[in-house]
């Protein structure tokens with residue numbers, strides 16, 4: 506698939522996906538959502554060991570392109586189709602990719618854009634980034650997993666306020682309340698993202714993927730169920746070459762060299 510609204514770059518086993526509709530703050534039309542899903546799927550190939558999701562221009566993403574849902578002389582599209590095909594499919598793709606995804610939030614993230622951020626494994630925000638559950642301003646409910654992720658990340662009182670008031674939350678506040686992994690000064694933002702991506706790309710990729718699988722289940726599983734799952738996934742991790750290399754390297758007091766297998 507060739508891409509019109511995103512860019513996909515692969516270098517040193519790190520895939521960088523860039524939302525690229527800066528004139529409309531990288532808001533999603535249906536094609537951009539399909540392209541993003543396709544790019545995430547592409548990252549399942551073994552030549553990718555870490556993924557960076559970021560965006561072009563001054564914003565990360567302003568959610569749904571509202572021009573697309575309010576066409577001048579046509580009936581409005583069925584909103585359920587958009588939620589299912591653009592957003593639910595994207596969140597499922599992010600969570601089911603068994604590779605670490607860093608979201609590098611370069612500016613404002615609003616509506617579905619804010620919740621796609623929360624679905625990623627690591628969120629590094631530039632200090633000028635902000636987060637806004639904008640849905641309430643247009644009579645909608647938070648989608649793209651927002652009602653699931655936010656209360657778990659920041660607790661009910663703050664999540665409710667964010668979702669019902671739709672205020673812009675500065676990156677520093679988002680960090681302070683545990684919503685994101687890190688805030689970076691503008692000058693070091695790109696370097697900080699690159700450093701984390703490089704570090705992750707050299708780790709035991711299969712082990713990280715299985716960890717993500719376990720995290721996916723952990724938030725709704727029983728302890729009993731999670732212990733069973735850990736047993737099963739540890740069996741898979743323990744059969745990788747990287748596990749053997751990790752143990753040998755430890756015993757030989759040298760740094761491990763993982764190949765992601």
Ligand code: T3D
Pocket residue numbers: 528529530532566567568569570571572574584587588613615616617618637639640643645648
């Ligand atoms: O079908 C469905 O709707 C279901 C799916 C729902 C998922 C959702 O995401 S619903 C929520 C949709 N998003 C929003 O409601 C956010 C709308 N945007 C904003 O509130 C603000 O633009 C921001 C807070 C994100 C940024 O504010 P600011 O002041 O930095 O920028 P701005 O001046 O508002 O926007 C700059 C341009 O981008 C402007 O166009 P112009 O005047 O330069 O020609 C603006 O219209 C455009 N833009 C911003 N957001 C969107 C958009 N155009 C289309 N869709 C947008 N979402």
